[in-house]
Structure formats: structure tokens, C-alpha cells
Amino acid sequence: MGIAELTGTERDEALAALPEWALVRDGKAIGRRFVFADFSEAFAFMTRVALLAETHDHHPEWSNVYNRVEIELTTHDAGGLSKRDAAMARAIDALVA
């Protein structure tokens, strides 16, 4: 059994609970940009996200330029957003809350 893509209503509800995240890729993913003081702080954050990713078995598509980190979450098996993306976004948000 695969994991289901969120319905439109489910997606709206998930996004309402994730105000820092925006829909990207025609609604197939959510993204957030993080800005830190420097590379050291940015990479420390990335390390914590990497540990979350392994715990959740759900991995970000992300990039880093010095103090900036851009994260996108999508679920390939669902062909778009799933509850796994929302759960991962909440866990990432908790790191910087």
C-alpha cells in the first residue's frame, strides 16, 4: 500500500497549521526558507534536520548557500503532498521554534 496524496481539503488544513510553509511545484510540494547567522549555524540546523529525516524515513530536497537553507518536502510515492510532509514540516519547525 502506498501513501495517499492529500485531498484539497486536507492540504488546506495542513497548510493552515504550517503558516511558515508555502505551496511550491504546482501544489505538489511545500517549501520554507530559513536564514541563520552564518554557515556554522545553518549547517548545525541541517544536521538536526538530517537526523529527523532518518527518524521519519522521509528526506528533504534542500539547498544551502552560506547562511540560508531552502527546504522542499514532497512524497514521491504519493505523487505530491502527503501527511508525511506535514509531519516532517512540523518537526522541522519545532527545531527553530
Add this chain to the structure above:
Amino acid sequence: MGIAELTGTERDEALAALPEWALVRDGKAIGRRFVFADFSEAFAFMTRVALLAETHDHHPEWSNVYNRVEIELTTHDAGGLSKRDAAMARAIDALVA
């Protein structure tokens, strides 16, 4: 004093010594893609690159999707490629040699 952009000849010589790297961004940067067995191995590599970046005080522009890591190196202060990019590329190559 800023750091100088490589001349055409210097750039050719640097690239000849970095056969795994390609010119990108109209010759203003060099890039290489790395593929690992899984996310854990990819992020372990990224951690080592992050330590190099701090040691060299020269930071990559990079992205990661699961087991793939794409790195681009450029020197903003030089407006393009400098010897710092070549040195960083050599150090990164040494990690996977």
C-alpha cells in the same frame, strides 16, 4: 585586497587538474555531482564538506536529494572562479578518492 578571478589560461589549467568538475554558470563556477548509497552516506559526506568549508573559509552552494549531492563552487568576491574554488574542489575530491 580582493581575490582575483582566474584568467582563461589559469582556469583551463585548474580544470585540467579537476577532471570530475565541469564549468557551470557561463564559466563563473564549477560543479560536480556525487552519488552515494543512501541519504546517510550522502549526509556524512556533506558533513565532511562542511568542515572543509569552515577550514577553508569558503562555502559551497549545494543541494541534496536523498543519495545525491550537487556542489557548485564560485568566489563572489572575485566575480567568478578563483584559486580558492580550485583548492576547495581538490579538497572535496580527496574525501571521495
